[in-house]
Amino acid sequence: MQYQPESDPARFLRGDDEVVSLISRWIAQVLATARFRAIRSHWPDLHQEVQGRLLESFRQGRYDPARELRVYVQGIARFTAFKAMSRWSTRERGNVEVAEDGSGLPATGSGEENLIACQLARRALELSSGECSGLIRAYFLEERTYGEIAQDSGSPVGTIKSRLFRCLEKIHKELGG
Structure with a gap:
């Protein structure tokens, strides 16, 4: 899909500072929610990953201009953050101590x-x-x-x-x- 030259996706692809800043704020709004506080130390990496996914999505023409761009951007940001949480929680799960009562549940901590x-x-x-x-x-x-x-x-x-x-x-x- 080709975007109109003055559309936000086309301007993002060209590196227009105004659109890049706007999209960056939308991403930050998602990452700064309480839900993603546990991965706060990874926010800069996640922010960059979301921008990379958006860039790829726009290049491949996956964004439908009939949809609201903010919703699209924030959806990708949430999806990326949830995948990251899943990756990091899987790694940390190996470090969870099991309760001594034999229940197999994690110990308090x-x-x-x-x-x-x-x-x-x-x-x-x-x-x-x-x-x-x-x-x-x-x-x-x-x-x-x-x-x-x-x-x-x-x-x-x-x-x-x-x-x-x-x-x-x-x-x-x-x-x-």
Whole structure:
């Protein structure tokens, strides 16, 4: 796909300072959220990785100008940060001490709550249908708003809210809640 010469993707590809700065701020907004505090020391590397992914995406024409650029950029930033968290948590998981009670659960210490939350999230996604899984990923993992999800799916915002609520309610029951 060829972008219009004055479009933001084309200007980013040319290295236009104004667009590069704007996109850099959008990336920083995502990385600075509480969700990614655990990988704070990696933010500069992640920022660079996100910019590289955007550059590649724009070069290959994967961005659809009909979509909002900020949402696209921040989606790539969240995806990149989640992949990084997964990589680093997998490495750190080998260093988690196991409780002496024979349960096989991690001993109390740093990362325990994150590990449990990750396991619960994985289990919840396994239990959910394809539509529910997509909604959960979009809302919680990609941190998209109801409006953004509604716009992409072509459904009203209220419908997205009620579908997500029903999905979460069903998962809660299946997890014994």
